[in-house]
Amino acid sequence: MNINGVSKQFDLTKDTLRYWERLGLLPEIKRNDSGYREYSERDMNWVFYIKALRNAGMSIEALIEFVKLYREGKQTAGSRKSLLVDQRQDLEDQRKKIEKTIKYLDYKIDHFEDHTLNYEREKLAYDGNIQ
Amino acid sequence: MNINGVSKQFDLTKDTLRYWERLGLLPEIKRNDSGYREYSERDMNWVFYIKALRNAGMSIEALIEFVKLYREGKQTAGSRKSLLVDQRQDLEDQRKKIEKTIKYLDYKIDHFEDHTLNYEREKLAYDGNIQ
C-alpha cells in the first residue's frame, strides 16, 4: 500500500508516517522503482501498534527503544517481552493517576459550593480519604 | 512559605511556579519587604489544585479560563462547574483508551511467540474481539 493509503487507513498524516520512520519507530519502508514507499502487511502492523501506544500516551522515546530491540532479532525476545510488560505497567500507572484525579474532580464537583478551600482537606480528597 | 518551600512541597520548579503565576494560573502572590514571594495557605491550595489538573492532562489554556471565571466571582459558578464536568469527561475518555490499550498489550504478551503478525487480527484484538 502507498503512503496515501496508509495515511488514510490510520488517520495519520504522511508527515507523521515519514517522521516515525525517520526516528526508527517504524521499520525502513521498502521503495518501488521510483523511490516511492510501499507499505507491506508487516509495516502496517507496526503502524497500527505504534499508533495504539502513542494514543495511550506512550512517549516516542520509549517506543524507539522497543523497536530497536525488536530489530536486533530473536535473541532479544526476553528483553522485548519484558518491555511489553513494562509498557503495560506504565499504562496501569497512568490509569491509576487518572482515576485518582477523576475522584478528586468528583469531590470538587460535589462540594462545588464550599468556597473555603483548605489545603489539607484537598489533599485528603485527592488521596481518596474523603468521600 | 517562600518559593523554595513551595517548590519542594509540590515537586515543581520555581520557574514553573513563576510561569504559572505570570500566566494567571495562580493568584498574584504577595511579596515581603524585599520583594520575595510569600505563599499563603490559599495560594498553596491553588498550587495543589492546578498541579492535580495539570497532572491529569488539563491544558494551561483551559485552566486559565477556569481561574479567570473563578476571579469573576459567584455569577460564573455555572460555567466553572460545567468546565469541571467537561474535564471529568475528558479523563473518562482517556481512561477508556488506556484500558483498551492495556487489553491489547495483554493480547500481545500472551501471543508473544506468534511472530506472524496479521493486521486484521491485531485490530480485532485491539477492539476486544479476540480473547
Add this chain to the structure above:
DNA sequence: TCTTGCCTTAGAGTTCACACGAAGGTTTAG
C-alpha cells in the same frame, strides 16, 4: 566586609511531536 547563596525580572533557548514549504522527480487524466 567578603563571599556564598538565596531571590528578582526580562528575555532568550529548549524539547517534543509534529507540520509546512521549497525544489524537484513521477504518474495519470485529458
Add this chain to the structure above:
DNA sequence: CTAAACCTTCGTGTGAACTCTAAGGCAAGA
C-alpha cells in the same frame, strides 16, 4: 504533450510548556 496531482528529501516553522541565562538586589555566615 502537458498540466494536475502525486511522491521524494531537506530544512525550517509551530505551539505548548517549560527552562535557562544574564544582570542585579538581598541575606547570612566566617
